[in-house]
Amino acid sequence: MPVALGPTGIRHAKREGDGATPAGLWHVERLLWRADHGRRPVTSLPARRLRPDDGWCDDPADRCYNRPVRLPYRASHEEMWRGDALYDLVVVLDHNARPRKAQGGSAVFLHLARPGFTPTAGCIAFRPADLRRLLKDMRAGTRLKVG
Numbered sequence: 001m002p003v004a005l006g007p008t009g010i011r012h013a014k015r016e017g018d019g020a021t022p023a024g025l026w027h028v029e030r031l032l033w034r035a036d037h038g039r040r041p042v043t044s045l046p047a048r049r050l051r052p053d054d055g056w057c058d059d060p061a062d063r064c065y066n067r068p069v070r071l072p073y074r075a076s077h078e079e080m081w082r083g084d085a086l087y088d089l090v091v092v093l094d095h096n097a098r099p100r101k102a103q104g105g106s107a108v109f110l111h112l113a114r115p116g117f118t119p120t121a122g123c124i125a126f127r128p129a130d131l132r133r134l135l136k137d138m139r140a141g142t143r144l145k146v147g
Contacts, residue, residue: 004119012024014095016060019122022095026146030092033090050081056069057069057075087111091138092109107121107123110123112128112131
């Protein structure tokens with residue numbers, strides 16, 4: 001199935017803001033979804049509805065780097081409640097989670113692709129039907145090999 005990756009391709013040495021999709025063996029942790037844009041997908045993953053005040057810290061100097069945060073948040077962050085539908089389905093991976101390294105990359109998710117599969121900031125993006133199909137077979141700990 002087609003996917004969109006970061007504009008600089010797949011790299012083993014992922015750095016914050018480099019536009020690369022990190023190579024490695026990652027584990028699926030949980031699903032976040034926009035309930036106002038569709039039903040909860042069929043999956044065995046732990047799942048939570050996104051809220052308008054959900055964010056994800058991408059500031060390497062902050063203690064919550066590469067973790068979910070509540071908005072408003074003082075440090076640099078991504079807004080998870082997006083207007084473009086890319087985060088209507090978000091699968092959280094364990095990339096740079098334990099241990100977290102400053103500058104090691106943050107907010108690397110599986111999510112929905114833009115029309116034409118234009119590049120992501122480093123995530124892996126799918127057509128909605130393809131991601132929903134994959135979610136049916138995912139559970140916490142499912143392995144994802146990139147690269």
